Amino acid sequence: MFKKIRFDPDTLTFFMSLPFHLIFVQLEGKFYLTVLQHIYTPSVTIQTKIARSQYCPHIRELFNQTLIAYPIIRRIKYYHLACMKDSNLVCFHDNELFICLCTEEKHANCFHFDFNMTYDCMGSNNCQNGAQCFQDNPTCPTKIMCVCRECFYGTQCQFSTHQFGLSLDAILGYQIRSNLSISRQSIYVKISIIVASIMLLFGLISGILSILTFQSKPCLKVGCGIYLLASSITSILTIICLNFKLWFLILSQMSILTSRSFL
Known part of the structure; x- marks a missing residue:
C-alpha cells in the first residue's frame, strides 16, 4: 500500500485492510513511530502526525562511543538504559539489527528490522x-x-x-495540478500568471512605442538606430515566447493539452 504526497497538502489518508500494530515513517533516513496500538481494532479511524516526540534516534545520540563500540551481543544488554534515562523516549534504533520501543516500565522492547532493504x-x-x-x-x-x-x-x-538551470518546468511544474481549473490552482501558479500578464502588457506597450520611435528614416541612418529597432522587436518576441511557454506548461500539466504529437 502506498500513496504519493503532493507538495501543497499537509494531510494524507490511508485505508488499511490488513491488521497492524505499528506504523513507522522513514523520512530522509530518520524513523518516526506514528502509530502504536497494542490490540488491533478493525474499522477504526486513527489520526496522527509526525512530531519530534515520535522521533526514533540512532543509538549514537543516546550512548557514548565506548558502549557503541561493543559487539552487538554485548551492546544490546545496555539498551534498557536509554529508556530509563529519558522518560520521553518512545523508540530508538541501531541501524544494524534492532528497533526498540520503550515500554511503560522503561524497558527496551526490541525486534529485528531490515535496515538494508533494497527497493528495486x-x-x-x-x-x-x-x-x-x-x-x-x-x-x-x-x-x-x-x-x-x-x-x-x-x-x-x-x-x-x-x-535546465532555472527553467519553468523545474520551478513551476510540480505546483500545477491536473484536472483543476485555473481558479483552483495554487497561489504560485496564479502569481506566475499575473506577473507574466503584466510583463506582457508593459512589454508590448514599450516595444511597440520603441518600434514607432526608431523606425523613422533619421534613426535608421545610423547603426545604433538599427540596433535599437532590432532590440525592440526582439524584446516583444521574447516576452511573447515567455507567455507562450508558461501557458503551454500550465495547459499541458492540467491535462488540457494531451496530444502526444503536439507535446
Whole structure:
C-alpha cells in the first residue's frame, strides 16, 4: 500500500485492510513511530502526525562511543538504559539489527528490522537514474511507484533538472495540478500568471512605442538606430515566447493539452 504526497497538502489518508500494530515513517533516513496500538481494532479511524516526540534516534545520540563500540551481543544488554534515562523516549534504533520501543516500565522492547532493504521491486522495474522502486505487494504487485532522487522527476524519474538551470518546468511544474481549473490552482501558479500578464502588457506597450520611435528614416541612418529597432522587436518576441511557454506548461500539466504529437 502506498500513496504519493503532493507538495501543497499537509494531510494524507490511508485505508488499511490488513491488521497492524505499528506504523513507522522513514523520512530522509530518520524513523518516526506514528502509530502504536497494542490490540488491533478493525474499522477504526486513527489520526496522527509526525512530531519530534515520535522521533526514533540512532543509538549514537543516546550512548557514548565506548558502549557503541561493543559487539552487538554485548551492546544490546545496555539498551534498557536509554529508556530509563529519558522518560520521553518512545523508540530508538541501531541501524544494524534492532528497533526498540520503550515500554511503560522503561524497558527496551526490541525486534529485528531490515535496515538494508533494497527497493528495486525484485529487480523488475522501469525506474531510471537510480530511483527507488516500490510495489504494493511483494508477490503479486498491481502497482509500482518510482521515488526519484534529487533533481529528477517523472513517472519513471526519466527527466532531470540538472541541465535546465532555472527553467519553468523545474520551478513551476510540480505546483500545477491536473484536472483543476485555473481558479483552483495554487497561489504560485496564479502569481506566475499575473506577473507574466503584466510583463506582457508593459512589454508590448514599450516595444511597440520603441518600434514607432526608431523606425523613422533619421534613426535608421545610423547603426545604433538599427540596433535599437532590432532590440525592440526582439524584446516583444521574447516576452511573447515567455507567455507562450508558461501557458503551454500550465495547459499541458492540467491535462488540457494531451496530444502526444503536439507535446
